[in-house]
Amino acid sequence: MKAHRLFLGAVLAALALVFLAPLYVMLATSFKSMDALYAGGLLSLPPSLDFSAWAKAWGSACTGMQCNGLQPFFLNSVAMVIPAVIVSTVLGALNGYVLTQWRFRGSELMFALILFGVFMPMQVVLLPMSQVLGWLNLSDSLVGLVLVHVLAGLPSTTLFFRNYYLGVPGELLKAAQLDGAGFWTFFWRILVPLSGPIVTVTVIWQFTAIWNDFLYGAVFSGFDNKPITVGLNNLANTTSSVKEYNVDMAGALIAALPTLIVYVLAGKYFVRGLTAGAVKG
Known part of the structure:
Protein backbone atom coordinates (compact mmCIF):
# COMPACT_ATOMS: atom_id res chain seq x y z
CA MET A 1 0.00 0.00 0.00
CA PHE A 51 12.87 43.89 -14.48
CA SER A 52 13.59 45.87 -17.65
CA ALA A 53 11.43 43.55 -19.78
CA TRP A 54 8.50 44.05 -17.39
CA ALA A 55 8.95 47.82 -17.46
CA LYS A 56 9.09 47.86 -21.24
CA ALA A 57 6.07 45.56 -21.63
CA TRP A 58 4.07 47.79 -19.30
CA GLY A 59 5.04 51.24 -20.50
CA SER A 60 7.00 51.44 -23.76
CA ALA A 61 6.66 48.31 -25.88
CA CYS A 62 5.16 48.77 -29.34
CA THR A 63 1.70 47.34 -29.94
CA GLY A 64 1.25 48.13 -33.59
CA MET A 65 1.69 51.82 -34.41
CA GLN A 66 1.74 52.92 -30.77
CA CYS A 67 4.55 52.34 -28.29
CA ASN A 68 2.79 52.87 -24.95
CA GLY A 69 3.06 49.29 -23.74
CA LEU A 70 0.20 47.33 -22.22
CA GLN A 71 -0.77 49.94 -19.64
CA PRO A 72 -3.67 51.53 -21.59
CA PHE A 73 -5.02 48.09 -22.56
CA PHE A 74 -4.81 46.93 -18.94
CA LEU A 75 -6.75 49.97 -17.73
CA ASN A 76 -9.35 49.43 -20.45
CA SER A 77 -9.87 45.88 -19.22
CA VAL A 78 -10.28 47.08 -15.64
CA ALA A 79 -12.83 49.67 -16.74
CA MET A 80 -14.67 46.98 -18.70
CA VAL A 81 -14.54 44.07 -16.24
CA ILE A 82 -15.77 45.80 -13.08
CA PRO A 83 -19.16 47.04 -14.38
CA ALA A 84 -19.71 43.94 -16.52
CA VAL A 85 -19.15 41.61 -13.57
CA ILE A 86 -21.35 43.64 -11.22
CA VAL A 87 -24.25 44.03 -13.66
CA SER A 88 -24.23 40.42 -14.86
CA THR A 89 -24.05 39.12 -11.28
CA VAL A 90 -26.94 41.28 -10.06
CA LEU A 91 -29.12 40.41 -13.06
CA GLY A 92 -28.27 36.72 -12.71
CA ALA A 93 -29.26 36.84 -9.04
CA LEU A 94 -32.57 38.49 -9.89
CA ASN A 95 -33.26 35.95 -12.61
CA GLY A 96 -32.48 33.06 -10.30
CA TYR A 97 -34.65 34.59 -7.60
CA VAL A 98 -37.67 34.99 -9.89
CA LEU A 99 -37.27 31.55 -11.50
CA THR A 100 -37.23 29.77 -8.12
CA GLN A 101 -39.20 31.86 -5.64
CA TRP A 102 -41.72 33.65 -7.91
CA ARG A 103 -42.47 31.01 -10.50
CA PHE A 104 -44.99 31.87 -13.20
CA ARG A 105 -46.52 30.10 -16.17
CA GLY A 106 -43.79 29.48 -18.70
CA SER A 107 -40.94 30.05 -16.25
CA GLU A 108 -39.39 26.65 -16.99
CA LEU A 109 -39.52 27.37 -20.73
CA MET A 110 -37.92 30.76 -20.16
CA PHE A 111 -35.16 29.16 -18.11
CA ALA A 112 -34.57 26.59 -20.87
CA LEU A 113 -34.24 29.40 -23.42
CA ILE A 114 -31.81 31.27 -21.16
CA LEU A 115 -29.86 28.06 -20.58
CA PHE A 116 -29.48 27.66 -24.34
CA GLY A 117 -27.20 30.70 -24.26
CA VAL A 118 -24.68 28.81 -22.12
CA PHE A 119 -24.02 26.34 -24.94
CA MET A 120 -24.35 28.66 -27.91
CA PRO A 121 -21.04 29.36 -29.71
CA MET A 122 -19.89 32.93 -29.34
CA GLN A 123 -19.29 33.29 -33.07
CA VAL A 124 -23.01 32.90 -33.76
CA VAL A 125 -23.91 36.22 -32.14
CA LEU A 126 -21.19 38.39 -33.68
CA LEU A 127 -23.22 39.70 -36.60
CA PRO A 128 -26.56 40.27 -34.80
CA MET A 129 -24.72 41.81 -31.85
CA SER A 130 -22.93 44.21 -34.19
CA GLN A 131 -26.25 45.25 -35.68
CA VAL A 132 -27.80 45.83 -32.26
CA LEU A 133 -24.82 47.89 -31.08
CA GLY A 134 -25.10 49.95 -34.27
CA TRP A 135 -28.79 50.63 -33.64
CA LEU A 136 -27.93 51.74 -30.10
CA ASN A 137 -24.99 53.90 -31.27
CA LEU A 138 -22.66 51.88 -29.05
CA SER A 139 -20.37 50.46 -31.72
CA ASP A 140 -16.65 50.55 -30.90
CA SER A 141 -17.35 51.91 -27.41
CA LEU A 142 -16.47 50.68 -23.94
CA VAL A 143 -20.14 50.78 -22.94
CA GLY A 144 -21.02 48.58 -25.89
CA LEU A 145 -18.30 46.09 -24.93
CA VAL A 146 -19.61 45.98 -21.37
CA LEU A 147 -23.12 45.33 -22.70
CA VAL A 148 -21.86 42.47 -24.86
CA HIS A 149 -20.17 40.79 -21.90
CA VAL A 150 -23.21 41.27 -19.67
CA LEU A 151 -25.47 39.61 -22.23
CA ALA A 152 -22.96 36.83 -22.91
CA GLY A 153 -22.53 36.07 -19.21
CA LEU A 154 -26.18 36.32 -18.21
CA PRO A 155 -27.08 32.69 -19.04
CA SER A 156 -24.26 31.39 -16.84
CA THR A 157 -25.00 33.70 -13.92
CA THR A 158 -28.70 32.85 -14.13
CA LEU A 159 -27.87 29.14 -14.10
CA PHE A 160 -25.64 29.52 -11.04
CA PHE A 161 -28.12 31.50 -8.98
CA ARG A 162 -31.16 29.52 -10.07
CA ASN A 163 -29.57 26.22 -9.03
CA TYR A 164 -28.36 27.71 -5.76
CA TYR A 165 -31.72 29.23 -4.88
CA LEU A 166 -33.43 25.89 -5.44
CA GLY A 167 -32.05 24.97 -2.03
CA VAL A 168 -33.83 27.86 -0.33
CA PRO A 169 -37.11 26.56 1.15
CA GLY A 170 -40.22 28.09 -0.38
CA GLU A 171 -41.71 28.27 3.11
CA LEU A 172 -39.16 30.97 3.91
CA LEU A 173 -40.72 33.23 1.27
CA LYS A 174 -44.23 32.48 2.49
CA ALA A 175 -43.26 33.27 6.08
CA ALA A 176 -41.65 36.53 4.97
CA GLN A 177 -44.77 37.47 3.03
CA LEU A 178 -46.90 36.89 6.14
CA ASP A 179 -44.62 39.34 7.94
CA GLY A 180 -45.22 41.92 5.21
CA ALA A 181 -42.06 41.41 3.15
CA GLY A 182 -42.46 42.19 -0.53
CA PHE A 183 -40.46 41.26 -3.61
CA TRP A 184 -37.45 43.50 -2.95
CA THR A 185 -37.48 43.17 0.82
CA PHE A 186 -37.21 39.41 0.66
CA PHE A 187 -34.49 39.59 -1.98
CA TRP A 188 -32.23 42.15 -0.31
CA ARG A 189 -32.78 41.36 3.36
CA ILE A 190 -33.15 37.58 3.32
CA LEU A 191 -31.89 36.05 0.08
CA VAL A 192 -28.84 38.21 -0.59
CA PRO A 193 -27.28 37.57 2.87
CA LEU A 194 -27.58 33.84 2.13
CA SER A 195 -25.92 34.18 -1.27
CA GLY A 196 -22.28 34.70 -0.28
CA PRO A 197 -20.95 31.38 -1.66
CA ILE A 198 -22.68 31.64 -5.02
CA VAL A 199 -21.81 35.32 -5.42
CA THR A 200 -18.16 34.38 -4.97
CA VAL A 201 -18.45 31.65 -7.60
CA THR A 202 -20.20 33.94 -10.06
CA VAL A 203 -17.82 36.86 -9.61
CA ILE A 204 -14.73 34.67 -10.09
CA TRP A 205 -16.29 32.94 -13.09
CA GLN A 206 -17.34 36.16 -14.77
CA PHE A 207 -14.14 38.01 -13.98
CA THR A 208 -12.03 35.25 -15.50
CA ALA A 209 -14.22 34.83 -18.58
CA ILE A 210 -14.40 38.55 -19.34
CA TRP A 211 -10.76 39.33 -18.59
CA ASN A 212 -9.49 36.47 -20.74
CA ASP A 213 -11.86 37.06 -23.65
CA PHE A 214 -10.23 37.94 -26.96
CA LEU A 215 -12.98 37.48 -29.54
CA TYR A 216 -15.43 40.11 -28.29
CA GLY A 217 -12.58 42.48 -27.49
CA ALA A 218 -11.18 42.22 -30.99
CA VAL A 219 -14.55 42.55 -32.73
CA PHE A 220 -16.48 45.11 -30.67
CA SER A 221 -13.81 47.42 -29.23
CA GLY A 222 -12.67 50.68 -30.75
CA PHE A 223 -9.18 52.02 -31.29
CA ASP A 224 -8.93 53.59 -27.82
CA ASN A 225 -10.69 50.94 -25.70
CA LYS A 226 -9.15 47.61 -26.67
CA PRO A 227 -8.74 45.17 -23.75
CA ILE A 228 -5.54 43.59 -22.52
CA THR A 229 -5.91 40.41 -24.59
CA VAL A 230 -5.98 42.42 -27.82
CA GLY A 231 -3.03 44.49 -26.63
CA LEU A 232 -1.04 41.35 -25.85
CA ASN A 233 -1.80 39.96 -29.31
CA ASN A 234 -0.65 43.23 -30.88
CA LEU A 235 2.51 43.17 -28.76
CA ALA A 236 3.41 39.63 -29.78
CA ASN A 237 2.72 40.28 -33.47
CA THR A 238 4.51 43.61 -33.76
CA THR A 239 7.66 43.01 -35.77
CA SER A 240 11.01 44.60 -35.00
CA SER A 241 14.62 44.03 -35.92
CA VAL A 242 15.15 41.85 -32.83
CA LYS A 243 12.41 39.68 -31.37
CA GLU A 244 12.33 40.39 -27.63
CA TYR A 245 10.95 37.20 -26.17
CA ASN A 246 11.53 38.44 -22.63
CA VAL A 247 9.19 41.37 -23.26
CA ASP A 248 6.57 39.07 -24.78
CA MET A 249 6.72 36.75 -21.76
CA ALA A 250 6.52 39.66 -19.35
CA GLY A 251 3.51 41.00 -21.23
CA ALA A 252 1.79 37.61 -21.08
CA LEU A 253 2.35 37.46 -17.33
CA ILE A 254 1.03 41.01 -16.88
CA ALA A 255 -2.11 40.03 -18.76
CA ALA A 256 -2.55 36.86 -16.70
CA LEU A 257 -1.66 38.36 -13.31
CA PRO A 258 -5.15 39.55 -12.23
CA THR A 259 -6.78 36.15 -12.82
CA LEU A 260 -3.86 34.39 -11.12
CA ILE A 261 -4.23 36.63 -8.08
CA VAL A 262 -7.99 36.05 -7.96
CA TYR A 263 -7.61 32.28 -8.01
CA VAL A 264 -4.75 32.25 -5.50
CA LEU A 265 -6.65 34.42 -3.03
CA ALA A 266 -10.19 33.14 -3.63
CA GLY A 267 -9.79 29.71 -5.23
CA LYS A 268 -10.86 27.83 -2.11
CA TYR A 269 -13.99 29.97 -1.83
CA PHE A 270 -14.77 29.14 -5.46
CA VAL A 271 -14.70 25.41 -4.67
CA ARG A 272 -16.74 25.91 -1.51
CA GLY A 273 -19.33 27.90 -3.41
CA LEU A 274 -19.70 25.17 -6.01
CA THR A 275 -20.11 22.47 -3.39
CA ALA A 276 -22.61 24.66 -1.52
CA GLY A 277 -25.05 24.26 -4.39
CA ALA A 278 -23.93 26.21 -7.45
CA VAL A 279 -24.20 23.17 -9.68
CA LYS A 280 -27.02 21.44 -7.84
CA GLY A 281 -30.19 20.58 -9.72
Whole structure:
Protein backbone atom coordinates (compact mmCIF):
# COMPACT_ATOMS: atom_id res chain seq x y z
CA MET A 1 0.00 0.00 0.00
CA LYS A 2 2.82 2.35 0.85
CA ALA A 3 4.58 1.61 -2.46
CA HIS A 4 1.33 2.29 -4.28
CA ARG A 5 1.02 5.69 -2.61
CA LEU A 6 4.65 6.54 -3.39
CA PHE A 7 4.11 5.62 -7.04
CA LEU A 8 0.93 7.68 -7.21
CA GLY A 9 2.67 10.64 -5.57
CA ALA A 10 5.55 10.40 -8.03
CA VAL A 11 3.17 10.35 -10.99
CA LEU A 12 1.24 13.36 -9.67
CA ALA A 13 4.49 15.24 -9.02
CA ALA A 14 5.69 14.52 -12.56
CA LEU A 15 2.40 15.70 -14.03
CA ALA A 16 2.55 18.84 -11.90
CA LEU A 17 6.05 19.59 -13.21
CA VAL A 18 4.88 19.16 -16.78
CA PHE A 19 1.89 21.41 -16.13
CA LEU A 20 3.98 24.12 -14.46
CA ALA A 21 6.88 23.99 -16.93
CA PRO A 22 5.41 26.65 -19.30
CA LEU A 23 4.83 29.00 -16.36
CA TYR A 24 8.41 28.50 -15.22
CA VAL A 25 9.73 29.22 -18.72
CA MET A 26 7.65 32.40 -18.90
CA LEU A 27 8.84 33.62 -15.51
CA ALA A 28 12.49 32.77 -16.12
CA THR A 29 12.50 34.36 -19.58
CA SER A 30 10.75 37.54 -18.41
CA PHE A 31 13.48 38.20 -15.83
CA LYS A 32 16.36 37.73 -18.27
CA SER A 33 18.06 40.40 -20.32
CA MET A 34 18.49 39.75 -24.03
CA ASP A 35 22.18 38.89 -23.51
CA ALA A 36 21.28 36.37 -20.80
CA LEU A 37 18.53 34.98 -22.99
CA TYR A 38 20.92 34.27 -25.85
CA ALA A 39 23.66 32.97 -23.56
CA GLY A 40 21.54 30.53 -21.55
CA GLY A 41 19.14 27.75 -22.38
CA LEU A 42 15.38 27.83 -22.28
CA LEU A 43 15.22 26.26 -18.82
CA SER A 44 18.18 28.07 -17.31
CA LEU A 45 17.64 30.38 -14.35
CA PRO A 46 18.24 34.10 -14.92
CA PRO A 47 21.68 35.17 -13.64
CA SER A 48 19.96 38.08 -11.88
CA LEU A 49 16.46 39.49 -11.67
CA ASP A 50 16.17 41.99 -14.51
CA PHE A 51 12.87 43.89 -14.48
CA SER A 52 13.59 45.87 -17.65
CA ALA A 53 11.43 43.55 -19.78
CA TRP A 54 8.50 44.05 -17.39
CA ALA A 55 8.95 47.82 -17.46
CA LYS A 56 9.09 47.86 -21.24
CA ALA A 57 6.07 45.56 -21.63
CA TRP A 58 4.07 47.79 -19.30
CA GLY A 59 5.04 51.24 -20.50
CA SER A 60 7.00 51.44 -23.76
CA ALA A 61 6.66 48.31 -25.88
CA CYS A 62 5.16 48.77 -29.34
CA THR A 63 1.70 47.34 -29.94
CA GLY A 64 1.25 48.13 -33.59
CA MET A 65 1.69 51.82 -34.41
CA GLN A 66 1.74 52.92 -30.77
CA CYS A 67 4.55 52.34 -28.29
CA ASN A 68 2.79 52.87 -24.95
CA GLY A 69 3.06 49.29 -23.74
CA LEU A 70 0.20 47.33 -22.22
CA GLN A 71 -0.77 49.94 -19.64
CA PRO A 72 -3.67 51.53 -21.59
CA PHE A 73 -5.02 48.09 -22.56
CA PHE A 74 -4.81 46.93 -18.94
CA LEU A 75 -6.75 49.97 -17.73
CA ASN A 76 -9.35 49.43 -20.45
CA SER A 77 -9.87 45.88 -19.22
CA VAL A 78 -10.28 47.08 -15.64
CA ALA A 79 -12.83 49.67 -16.74
CA MET A 80 -14.67 46.98 -18.70
CA VAL A 81 -14.54 44.07 -16.24
CA ILE A 82 -15.77 45.80 -13.08
CA PRO A 83 -19.16 47.04 -14.38
CA ALA A 84 -19.71 43.94 -16.52
CA VAL A 85 -19.15 41.61 -13.57
CA ILE A 86 -21.35 43.64 -11.22
CA VAL A 87 -24.25 44.03 -13.66
CA SER A 88 -24.23 40.42 -14.86
CA THR A 89 -24.05 39.12 -11.28
CA VAL A 90 -26.94 41.28 -10.06
CA LEU A 91 -29.12 40.41 -13.06
CA GLY A 92 -28.27 36.72 -12.71
CA ALA A 93 -29.26 36.84 -9.04
CA LEU A 94 -32.57 38.49 -9.89
CA ASN A 95 -33.26 35.95 -12.61
CA GLY A 96 -32.48 33.06 -10.30
CA TYR A 97 -34.65 34.59 -7.60
CA VAL A 98 -37.67 34.99 -9.89
CA LEU A 99 -37.27 31.55 -11.50
CA THR A 100 -37.23 29.77 -8.12
CA GLN A 101 -39.20 31.86 -5.64
CA TRP A 102 -41.72 33.65 -7.91
CA ARG A 103 -42.47 31.01 -10.50
CA PHE A 104 -44.99 31.87 -13.20
CA ARG A 105 -46.52 30.10 -16.17
CA GLY A 106 -43.79 29.48 -18.70
CA SER A 107 -40.94 30.05 -16.25
CA GLU A 108 -39.39 26.65 -16.99
CA LEU A 109 -39.52 27.37 -20.73
CA MET A 110 -37.92 30.76 -20.16
CA PHE A 111 -35.16 29.16 -18.11
CA ALA A 112 -34.57 26.59 -20.87
CA LEU A 113 -34.24 29.40 -23.42
CA ILE A 114 -31.81 31.27 -21.16
CA LEU A 115 -29.86 28.06 -20.58
CA PHE A 116 -29.48 27.66 -24.34
CA GLY A 117 -27.20 30.70 -24.26
CA VAL A 118 -24.68 28.81 -22.12
CA PHE A 119 -24.02 26.34 -24.94
CA MET A 120 -24.35 28.66 -27.91
CA PRO A 121 -21.04 29.36 -29.71
CA MET A 122 -19.89 32.93 -29.34
CA GLN A 123 -19.29 33.29 -33.07
CA VAL A 124 -23.01 32.90 -33.76
CA VAL A 125 -23.91 36.22 -32.14
CA LEU A 126 -21.19 38.39 -33.68
CA LEU A 127 -23.22 39.70 -36.60
CA PRO A 128 -26.56 40.27 -34.80
CA MET A 129 -24.72 41.81 -31.85
CA SER A 130 -22.93 44.21 -34.19
CA GLN A 131 -26.25 45.25 -35.68
CA VAL A 132 -27.80 45.83 -32.26
CA LEU A 133 -24.82 47.89 -31.08
CA GLY A 134 -25.10 49.95 -34.27
CA TRP A 135 -28.79 50.63 -33.64
CA LEU A 136 -27.93 51.74 -30.10
CA ASN A 137 -24.99 53.90 -31.27
CA LEU A 138 -22.66 51.88 -29.05
CA SER A 139 -20.37 50.46 -31.72
CA ASP A 140 -16.65 50.55 -30.90
CA SER A 141 -17.35 51.91 -27.41
CA LEU A 142 -16.47 50.68 -23.94
CA VAL A 143 -20.14 50.78 -22.94
CA GLY A 144 -21.02 48.58 -25.89
CA LEU A 145 -18.30 46.09 -24.93
CA VAL A 146 -19.61 45.98 -21.37
CA LEU A 147 -23.12 45.33 -22.70
CA VAL A 148 -21.86 42.47 -24.86
CA HIS A 149 -20.17 40.79 -21.90
CA VAL A 150 -23.21 41.27 -19.67
CA LEU A 151 -25.47 39.61 -22.23
CA ALA A 152 -22.96 36.83 -22.91
CA GLY A 153 -22.53 36.07 -19.21
CA LEU A 154 -26.18 36.32 -18.21
CA PRO A 155 -27.08 32.69 -19.04
CA SER A 156 -24.26 31.39 -16.84
CA THR A 157 -25.00 33.70 -13.92
CA THR A 158 -28.70 32.85 -14.13
CA LEU A 159 -27.87 29.14 -14.10
CA PHE A 160 -25.64 29.52 -11.04
CA PHE A 161 -28.12 31.50 -8.98
CA ARG A 162 -31.16 29.52 -10.07
CA ASN A 163 -29.57 26.22 -9.03
CA TYR A 164 -28.36 27.71 -5.76
CA TYR A 165 -31.72 29.23 -4.88
CA LEU A 166 -33.43 25.89 -5.44
CA GLY A 167 -32.05 24.97 -2.03
CA VAL A 168 -33.83 27.86 -0.33
CA PRO A 169 -37.11 26.56 1.15
CA GLY A 170 -40.22 28.09 -0.38
CA GLU A 171 -41.71 28.27 3.11
CA LEU A 172 -39.16 30.97 3.91
CA LEU A 173 -40.72 33.23 1.27
CA LYS A 174 -44.23 32.48 2.49
CA ALA A 175 -43.26 33.27 6.08
CA ALA A 176 -41.65 36.53 4.97
CA GLN A 177 -44.77 37.47 3.03
CA LEU A 178 -46.90 36.89 6.14
CA ASP A 179 -44.62 39.34 7.94
CA GLY A 180 -45.22 41.92 5.21
CA ALA A 181 -42.06 41.41 3.15
CA GLY A 182 -42.46 42.19 -0.53
CA PHE A 183 -40.46 41.26 -3.61
CA TRP A 184 -37.45 43.50 -2.95
CA THR A 185 -37.48 43.17 0.82
CA PHE A 186 -37.21 39.41 0.66
CA PHE A 187 -34.49 39.59 -1.98
CA TRP A 188 -32.23 42.15 -0.31
CA ARG A 189 -32.78 41.36 3.36
CA ILE A 190 -33.15 37.58 3.32
CA LEU A 191 -31.89 36.05 0.08
CA VAL A 192 -28.84 38.21 -0.59
CA PRO A 193 -27.28 37.57 2.87
CA LEU A 194 -27.58 33.84 2.13
CA SER A 195 -25.92 34.18 -1.27
CA GLY A 196 -22.28 34.70 -0.28
CA PRO A 197 -20.95 31.38 -1.66
CA ILE A 198 -22.68 31.64 -5.02
CA VAL A 199 -21.81 35.32 -5.42
CA THR A 200 -18.16 34.38 -4.97
CA VAL A 201 -18.45 31.65 -7.60
CA THR A 202 -20.20 33.94 -10.06
CA VAL A 203 -17.82 36.86 -9.61
CA ILE A 204 -14.73 34.67 -10.09
CA TRP A 205 -16.29 32.94 -13.09
CA GLN A 206 -17.34 36.16 -14.77
CA PHE A 207 -14.14 38.01 -13.98
CA THR A 208 -12.03 35.25 -15.50
CA ALA A 209 -14.22 34.83 -18.58
CA ILE A 210 -14.40 38.55 -19.34
CA TRP A 211 -10.76 39.33 -18.59
CA ASN A 212 -9.49 36.47 -20.74
CA ASP A 213 -11.86 37.06 -23.65
CA PHE A 214 -10.23 37.94 -26.96
CA LEU A 215 -12.98 37.48 -29.54
CA TYR A 216 -15.43 40.11 -28.29
CA GLY A 217 -12.58 42.48 -27.49
CA ALA A 218 -11.18 42.22 -30.99
CA VAL A 219 -14.55 42.55 -32.73
CA PHE A 220 -16.48 45.11 -30.67
CA SER A 221 -13.81 47.42 -29.23
CA GLY A 222 -12.67 50.68 -30.75
CA PHE A 223 -9.18 52.02 -31.29
CA ASP A 224 -8.93 53.59 -27.82
CA ASN A 225 -10.69 50.94 -25.70
CA LYS A 226 -9.15 47.61 -26.67
CA PRO A 227 -8.74 45.17 -23.75
CA ILE A 228 -5.54 43.59 -22.52
CA THR A 229 -5.91 40.41 -24.59
CA VAL A 230 -5.98 42.42 -27.82
CA GLY A 231 -3.03 44.49 -26.63
CA LEU A 232 -1.04 41.35 -25.85
CA ASN A 233 -1.80 39.96 -29.31
CA ASN A 234 -0.65 43.23 -30.88
CA LEU A 235 2.51 43.17 -28.76
CA ALA A 236 3.41 39.63 -29.78
CA ASN A 237 2.72 40.28 -33.47
CA THR A 238 4.51 43.61 -33.76
CA THR A 239 7.66 43.01 -35.77
CA SER A 240 11.01 44.60 -35.00
CA SER A 241 14.62 44.03 -35.92
CA VAL A 242 15.15 41.85 -32.83
CA LYS A 243 12.41 39.68 -31.37
CA GLU A 244 12.33 40.39 -27.63
CA TYR A 245 10.95 37.20 -26.17
CA ASN A 246 11.53 38.44 -22.63
CA VAL A 247 9.19 41.37 -23.26
CA ASP A 248 6.57 39.07 -24.78
CA MET A 249 6.72 36.75 -21.76
CA ALA A 250 6.52 39.66 -19.35
CA GLY A 251 3.51 41.00 -21.23
CA ALA A 252 1.79 37.61 -21.08
CA LEU A 253 2.35 37.46 -17.33
CA ILE A 254 1.03 41.01 -16.88
CA ALA A 255 -2.11 40.03 -18.76
CA ALA A 256 -2.55 36.86 -16.70
CA LEU A 257 -1.66 38.36 -13.31
CA PRO A 258 -5.15 39.55 -12.23
CA THR A 259 -6.78 36.15 -12.82
CA LEU A 260 -3.86 34.39 -11.12
CA ILE A 261 -4.23 36.63 -8.08
CA VAL A 262 -7.99 36.05 -7.96
CA TYR A 263 -7.61 32.28 -8.01
CA VAL A 264 -4.75 32.25 -5.50
CA LEU A 265 -6.65 34.42 -3.03
CA ALA A 266 -10.19 33.14 -3.63
CA GLY A 267 -9.79 29.71 -5.23
CA LYS A 268 -10.86 27.83 -2.11
CA TYR A 269 -13.99 29.97 -1.83
CA PHE A 270 -14.77 29.14 -5.46
CA VAL A 271 -14.70 25.41 -4.67
CA ARG A 272 -16.74 25.91 -1.51
CA GLY A 273 -19.33 27.90 -3.41
CA LEU A 274 -19.70 25.17 -6.01
CA THR A 275 -20.11 22.47 -3.39
CA ALA A 276 -22.61 24.66 -1.52
CA GLY A 277 -25.05 24.26 -4.39
CA ALA A 278 -23.93 26.21 -7.45
CA VAL A 279 -24.20 23.17 -9.68
CA LYS A 280 -27.02 21.44 -7.84
CA GLY A 281 -30.19 20.58 -9.72
